[in-house]
Amino acid sequence: MESNKYIRLGPIAKAVLKEIVIIILxxxxxxxxxxxxxxxxxxxxxxxxxxxxxxxxxxTFSAYQEAWTVLNGPxxxxxxxxxxxxxxxxxxxxxxxxxxxxxxxxxxxxxxxxGNIIFVLVALGTFIPYQATLMPLAxxxxxxxxxxxxxxxxxxxxxxxxxxxxxxxxxxIAVVPSYLIEAAKLDGASDFSIFFKVVLPVSLxxxxxxxxxxxxxxxxxxxxxxxxxxxxxxxxxSVGVRYFTGGFGTLYNASFAAAVIASFIPLIIFIFLxxxxxxxxxxxxxxxxx
Amino acid sequence: xxxxxxxxxxxxxxxxxxxxxxxxWNLYYSFTDWSVINPVPKFxxxxxxxxxxxxxxxxxxxxxxxxxxxxMVIAGNIIGLLLAGLLFSIKSNSYRxxxxxxxxxxxxxxxxxxxxxxxxxxxxxxGINWILGLLHLPQPAWLxxxxxxxxILIMLWAYSGxxxxxxxASFMNIDKSIIEAAYIDGANYFRIFxxxxxxxSMNGFIISTALLFLFSFRVFTLPYxxxxxxxxxxxxxxxxxxxxxxxxxxFAQSSVVDxxxxxxxxxxxxxxxxxxxKRWVYGE
Numbered sequence: 264m265e266s267n268k269y270i271r272l273g274p275i276a277k278a279v280l281k282e283i284v285i286i287i288l289x290x291x292x293x294x295x296x297x298x299x300x301x302x303x304x305x306x307x308x309x310x311x312x313x314x315x316x317x318x319x320x321x322x323t324f325s326a327y328q329e330a331w332t333v334l335n336g337p338x339x340x341x342x343x344x345x346x347x348x349x350x351x352x353x354x355x356x357x358x359x360x361x362x363x364x365x366x367x368x369x370x371x372x373x374x375x376x377x378g379n380i381i382f383v384l385v386a387l388g389t390f391i392p393y394q395a396t397l398m399p400l401a402x403x404x405x406x407x408x409x410x411x412x413x414x415x416x417x418x419x420x421x422x423x424x425x426x427x428x429x430x431x432x433x434x435x436i437a438v439v440p441s442y443l444i445e446a447a448k449l450d451g452a453s454d455f456s457i458f459f460k461v462v463l464p465v466s467l468x469x470x471x472x473x474x475x476x477x478x479x480x481x482x483x484x485x486x487x488x489x490x491x492x493x494x495x496x497x498x499x500x501s502v503g504v505r506y507f508t509g510g511f512g513t514l515y516n517a518s519f520a521a522a523v524i525a526s527f528i529p530l531i532i533f534i535f536l537x538x539x540x541x542x543x544x545x546x547x548x549x550x551x552x553x
Numbered sequence: 554x555x556x557x558x559x560x561x562x563x564x565x566x567x568x569x570x571x572x573x574x575x576x577x578w579n580l581y582y583s584f585t586d587w588s589v590i591n592p593v594p595k596f597x598x599x600x601x602x603x604x605x606x607x608x609x610x611x612x613x614x615x616x617x618x619x620x621x622x623x624x625m626v627i628a629g630n631i632i633g634l635l636l637a638g639l640l641f642s643i644k645s646n647s648y649r650x651x652x653x654x655x656x657x658x659x660x661x662x663x664x665x666x667x668x669x670x671x672x673x674x675x676x677x678x679x680g681i682n683w684i685l686g687l688l689h690l691p692q693p694a695w696l697x698x699x700x701x702x703x704x705i706l707i708m709l710w711a712y713s714g715x716x717x718x719x720x721x722a723s724f725m726n727i728d729k730s731i732i733e734a735a736y737i738d739g740a741n742y743f744r745i746f747x748x749x750x751x752x753x754s755m756n757g758f759i760i761s762t763a764l765l766f767l768f769s770f771r772v773f774t775l776p777y778x779x780x781x782x783x784x785x786x787x788x789x790x791x792x793x794x795x796x797x798x799x800x801x802x803x804f805a806q807s808s809v810v811d812x813x814x815x816x817x818x819x820x821x822x823x824x825x826x827x828x829x830x831k832r833w834v835y836g837e
Binding site: 281284285288289291292293294295296298299302311312313314315316355356358359360361362363365379381382383384385386387388390391392393394395396397398399400403421422423425426429453454455458479482483485486490501502504505507508518519521522525526529530532533537538540541544545547548 | 558559561562564565566568569570571572573574575576578579582636639642650652653654655656657658659660661662663664665666667668669670671672673674676679680681683684710715718719722760761763764767770771773774777778781792795796799804807808810811812814815818819821822823825826827829
């Protein structure tokens, strides 16, 4: 006990110190979103003359009006593309993951090897720097007359997000107790009905996690629409914000409002369903534990 | 499994196959001279590789990409580990989750929006330098030659939460009785952190390292937004460079850079996938 004298001296002081560290870290992590919110309500002159970390009065909505005029169309375009992209990626990914799960649990070693190969492909699709494959994809889309069309965009997004859906759903389907699937098979249920009546309901929290993870990731994707959207009227919101920067410190007064408009949907989803998003991230690595 | 449920896997196979096709496409055209000057691609062997990788822009981009990835892996792991250690010491579950969410939320904001906000925060007069000045601290020129370090700072803010989650998950998997026994023996939290938590977080380290590398190696949006376009001497990365080459119709050269990027990523993804398969699919 003697050797611990200095540390044991002030348990209260230690607890206070820990809280101070936590508060400082929280403040640092919240500065950007704090700046985003307070500066969005500044008038066009206040935003360039006042300090970025100090709120000013009166609150004005002119920046929001300006940003909204540019971004309301892209916001709708994003919604009408990203909702189907995330649902399809998750659902079709889950179907593939169910089949892969069967392969990797098979007693036939050839099926297991096949399952492992497909799984590496899926991981490749999830983690590869997708930007490095976009030139061929854009040229392919152009040759199919799909470049810039809704269908072409949907196909392109699925190319990169369906593997993510399959990978994450593999994690969540792997923990579905196999006796449930075996019991349904003994009852003569088809794979189709096992998937819908056993696997999907049991892995529903995982399904929601995957859906939310893919929604937020694909919503924020900047490079795909930068290359693949050729028509200004089908611009997506993630790329629309670039009209509010000139780079290297060139400032546009509505850029905070633009950042808010681009990020409020993912942020609201995170505030209310954050634990699903976190489970989605964990599934990228550790198999859904914790 | 050889029945009609094979239909289930068709979409996954189709899109994975498409991706392989795109990678091979790049490989094929990287051996040609296709560009705006040579509209009909002709096979030239390694000539385009030679002209591309000896250009100073390529070397700068490669060095920047590696610098970003290496610093991100080292600093991201350290910050993630420390944050996880701090969170693990919090007894109240709801308090811990609330603070954890604050470290994770940057992952949900697009890098483009982050870039816009940080352009203002890095402003020398009205940004954070104003506070640093009040505190008589040095006021860096965030957006000058050292832009790349400013970009890394933004990425650390955005991605440290990722690393933290995997370390925290590792800590949570440690048998509680070991930690309790150490407390009873009179060990303090710092000692437990060093002697029990860190040695038992190998899984967290591997996942966090692989993901930090892959996420930072493919960074594109931040340099693009912060410097206002695809080409900039101080913050060029392999991915902004390949976009610039594609955008200005140097197709074969862009394919060369793409092929190199994919090769580097594959060297990380394939072992990681094979290793991860045990956890992902077999639940070990």
